[in-house]
Amino acid sequence: MSEAADILARIDAIAEALAELRAEVERQGGGYIVPIPSGNGLDRDEELLEVSTASARFNRPADSLRWLCRHENVGRKIGGRWMVSPARLRARLERE
Numbered sequence: 730m731s732e733a734a735d736i737l738a739r740i741d742a743i744a745e746a747l748a749e750l751r752a753e754v755e756r757q758g759g760g761y762i763v764p765i766p767s768g769n770g771l772d773r774d775e776e777l778l779e780v781s782t783a784s785a786r787f788n789r790p791a792d793s794l795r796w797l798c799r800h801e802n803v804g805r806k807i808g809g810r811w812m813v814s815p816a817r818l819r820a821r822l823e824r825e
Contacts (some may be wrong), residue, residue: 777804777812787818797821 750756780798795811798804803821804813 777807777814779819780813782815783815783818786815787822794818800808 732738744784778786780791780794783789783794787794794813798806798811798813802820804811805816808810
């Protein structure tokens, strides 16, 4: 097999592995939104967004969103990462 054919075969294998990984992430809900565990003071049916996702969606700097989570109760820390409540953030931003 020529070097070019070998490289193309490796690219095809990588593309297939990425497609499988993408399908797994989509089956798990996209990885960006997680349900809130119960007993934390936030609504049970509410969903949380990662700070980077909320930053892009609400066009606000990630540092500002972490500050709002910490001081204005718009999210909570799960596993060492701040997770933002879209409903609480929207309500907080409407007061500005």
